[in-house]
Every structure is written in C-alpha cells, then in structure tokens.
Amino acid sequence: MHFGLTEEQQMIQDTVRAFVENELYPHEAEIERTGHLDMDVIKDIQQKAMEAGLYAANMPEEVGGAGLDTLTWLMYEKELGRTNYALHWTGVARPSNILLAGTDEQKEKYLYPCMKGETWDCLAMTEPDAGSDLRGMKATARQDGDDWILNGTKHFISHADIAGFAIVFMATGEEDTPRGKKKLITAFFVDKGTPGFTVREGYCNVSHRGYTNQVLEFDDCRLPASAVLGEVHKGFQVANDWLGATRLQVAATCLGRAERALQHSIDYCAERKQFGQQIGKFQGVSFKLADMATELKAAELLTWNGGWKFEQGTVTESDMSMAKLKATEALAMIADEAIQIHGGMGLMDELPLERIWRDARVERIWEGTSEIQRHIISREMLRPVGA
CATH class of the missing domain: 2.40.110.10 (Butyryl-CoA Dehydrogenase, subunit A, domain 2)
Structure with missing residues (x-):
C-alpha cells in the first residue's frame, strides 16, 4: 500500500489550507463572540471559494463540482475542518450527495441552485x-x-x-x-x-x-x-446509497481540528519555559505529545483507509464506523491534552483550543453516537459466527 500523496492531492491540500487560514480564520473570533455568521460574510466567502474552485468540490464534474475521488475529498474535508464549522459548511458549501438521486426536474429545481451558491x-x-x-x-x-x-x-x-x-x-x-x-x-x-x-x-x-x-x-x-x-x-x-460516506466526512473534519490543536501544543512546548528549560523537555509533557501524535496518526490511517476502500467499492460499514469512532474520540483526547499542556491559557479565548475542545463534544453524538459505531463494528464481527 502506498501512503504518499500524489502531486494533485498535495496541491489540493495546500490550496485548501491556505484558503482556510487566509479567508476563514479571520472570522472565527466574531462568530465565537456573537454566535452568528452574517450573510454578507457568507456571500463573500462563497464568491472567493468559487473563484478558487473549492465550492461544492465534493460533487461530480458533470454537475459542476470538482469530481474529487473519495480519498482526495476527505483530505479536502480535513483542511476545511481546521476552522469553525459554520464558516466552512455554509461559506464553502458541499451540497448533499443525495441530491444526485433526484430526477432531472428535481436536479434543476434543487441541485443546481445549491451548486451555484443560490441556496442550501x-x-x-x-x-x-x-x-x-x-x-x-x-x-x-x-x-x-x-x-x-x-x-x-x-x-x-x-x-x-x-x-x-x-x-x-x-x-x-x-x-x-x-x-x-x-x-x-x-x-x-x-x-x-x-x-x-x-x-x-x-x-x-x-x-x-x-x-x-x-x-x-x-x-x-x-x-x-x-x-x-x-x-x-x-x-x-x-x-x-447516497449518504454512505458521511461518517468518513465527520472523521476527516475532526482530523483537521486535532492537527491544529496538536500543532499549537508543539509550538507552545518549544516556546514556554519553566524551571529554566522548555516544558517540552519534561517527560510529563513530552509523553503527552507522543500520545497525541499517535492517536492522530491512527485516526488518520483509518479514515484514509475507509476513503480508499469506498472508492474501490470494498468499504464495509465497520470500516466507516471505525474511522468515525477513532477520529472523534482522538479529537476529544487531543483537545483535552492540548488544554492541559497550555494550562490556564488553554481555556482562554485568545487561543482556539477551548473552542476545539467544546466543538469536539458533539462529534461523538451526531452522525451516529460512539455507542452506535461500536454496535456496528461488533455486529459485523459476530454475524459470521452466528451471534
């Protein structure tokens, strides 16, 4: 199995990350303060996302999308997932694939207006x-x-x-x-x-x-x-038939936020000094980084494996449930440890960590709770032996 990114995948990943950092990060604080995303901001982001070729990139080329394969789409979702959900979901919209199941008349009425950013x-x-x-x-x-x-x-x-x-x-x-x-x-x-x-x-x-x-x-x-x-x-x-990959999408967006929290922690461990040395040199802190990185890598591999198998037509319900379960729980662990590493500052809104920590909680509930995912995984294991 080849684990490297293709040149196209790397380009897409870099493009989406730059867009997120330059166009979406600046609006995070205002949304956190007000709980509201202004429609003028949404429309501005929409226009820029369309110009960058990022809007509705999950959809096939024949309806105006980017036609990304499943694995590349998940990498795209990971980068979008680094920021506030309202910003990337409404501003860089991904119309539901279930719209592709409509008749030609239904597509004209519902799908194409979504593709053009006229509605959601x-x-x-x-x-x-x-x-x-x-x-x-x-x-x-x-x-x-x-x-x-x-x-x-x-x-x-x-x-x-x-x-x-x-x-x-x-x-x-x-x-x-x-x-x-x-x-x-x-x-x-x-x-x-x-x-x-x-x-x-x-x-x-x-x-x-x-x-x-x-x-x-x-x-x-x-x-x-x-x-x-x-x-x-x-x-x-x-x-x-049409919503099968939503668990993988949730997993991918969790990877983006987990990676962001981990990077903040790495940077802080290199900068912050206590007792005359960088705190990253203390075993109690450095071991946290090692565990966070290991959990993130495990979640990433399960998610990419699910995306690759989905594209091949060999993915199982268990594959997708494992990815969703691991990524959502890894995010919760990494967000919590990131705050622990930062101490009191981790809970202040000067950093995105307290938001990532709060946002992580719903991921283990929507699109199927962690308990439902464990049920799906264990059921797939037991059915072949008649249990």
Whole structure:
C-alpha cells in the first residue's frame, strides 16, 4: 500500500489550507463572540471559494463540482475542518450527495441552485423521540389522491434557517419482518414557504457556534407526488446509497481540528519555559505529545483507509464506523491534552483550543453516537459466527 500523496492531492491540500487560514480564520473570533455568521460574510466567502474552485468540490464534474475521488475529498474535508464549522459548511458549501438521486426536474429545481451558491439544502431525519432509532420516527406522510400529507416534528436540523428547502424523511407505512413490524420510510423535498411547513428556532449549542439547528414542524403539509425523492417506501435505501460516506466526512473534519490543536501544543512546548528549560523537555509533557501524535496518526490511517476502500467499492460499514469512532474520540483526547499542556491559557479565548475542545463534544453524538459505531463494528464481527 502506498501512503504518499500524489502531486494533485498535495496541491489540493495546500490550496485548501491556505484558503482556510487566509479567508476563514479571520472570522472565527466574531462568530465565537456573537454566535452568528452574517450573510454578507457568507456571500463573500462563497464568491472567493468559487473563484478558487473549492465550492461544492465534493460533487461530480458533470454537475459542476470538482469530481474529487473519495480519498482526495476527505483530505479536502480535513483542511476545511481546521476552522469553525459554520464558516466552512455554509461559506464553502458541499451540497448533499443525495441530491444526485433526484430526477432531472428535481436536479434543476434543487441541485443546481445549491451548486451555484443560490441556496442550501438541509436533511431532516431526527425527531425528539427518534434519534439513533430512526425506525422509531413518529412523523408521517399519508397519501391523499396523488398528493401526500405530512405531519410531525423534526429537530436538530442543521442550518435549516438558511436552507431553501428540506429533504425530509417520513414514515409512510409498515411491513412485516421476522422481528415484527417495521416502518417504511419515504424521502420528500419540501420547499421553504410551503403551507403547513414551519421552521422554528432550535437549541443553543455549546459546540460549533454559528452553525445553527432548527425545529421543523409539519401540520397537514400537502405535497405533490413529484416531491418524492427516490421511490415511495425506499427512503432508507436512497439514504444508504447516497449518504454512505458521511461518517468518513465527520472523521476527516475532526482530523483537521486535532492537527491544529496538536500543532499549537508543539509550538507552545518549544516556546514556554519553566524551571529554566522548555516544558517540552519534561517527560510529563513530552509523553503527552507522543500520545497525541499517535492517536492522530491512527485516526488518520483509518479514515484514509475507509476513503480508499469506498472508492474501490470494498468499504464495509465497520470500516466507516471505525474511522468515525477513532477520529472523534482522538479529537476529544487531543483537545483535552492540548488544554492541559497550555494550562490556564488553554481555556482562554485568545487561543482556539477551548473552542476545539467544546466543538469536539458533539462529534461523538451526531452522525451516529460512539455507542452506535461500536454496535456496528461488533455486529459485523459476530454475524459470521452466528451471534
């Protein structure tokens, strides 16, 4: 196995890192202070990202994206992940790949405006009583002639405040299985402003300030049959087909922040002196650096391995879960140790460490909790032996 970067990958990595440092870092302090990302700032970053060829780079060339292979895309995500989530997710947007599952008409209406930076999409699955257990969702869609009537509530829906539409997953029936009845799920496009569809302010989150979440309410919201994404009752299938790499994306962005925290720690250990010498010479500190670097490298290798196998069509659920599990937990460890190395200054907002530490907490929860990832990994190990 070859571990070196190609010339193109190195160029992309360097380009994205320079963009992040020059165009995104300067806005971090204001977002942390206000919890708000001004739309004028978003539009300015969008324009610069488009000029640099970085906007919507996750998408295929035929729809206007960069056409990056999965491994290179993850390297791109790693560099973007070094900064505030709101800055890179809205300013250097990556439209959801699930939009590629739409019909030609749906792509014209939803995909291409996202590619041009005219709007954003948001995905709505999670409910107050259905987080990890999506089959337990209570929000429903029922047929009424050729139309569908949606009712229910979704929450923790990221950036729904600026999205022009939502891709909403609703229970549309039940089927009998050996383990009892199982809900059938269908995905729908729902435009902002549709009667019966309300977007309400969400919760105040200590992680990723400025990256908002909202509550979506559906009260007899009527949609035409053309609003169905994919096939009726096949919502999970379309999600699995097009959203499979999201765990790898989370892992990659965690690598960027972990690397940033580690570099701050290395620099501080070389500069800070106590008892007449650099603190990096104290074994109690130098061993922390060694452990942080080892955890980061392990997480990076698992993530790159998952990306490479995804591109080859050989990736397993376990591969992606291992990457997500290791990267999110490595970030938590590295952020915590970075603050310990810096002492009191690590908790001050003059440095990005306290933000990285706060932001790290949500990574072990969204896109599948650490417990869910461990369940997936162990299940894949036990199934071949009949357990």
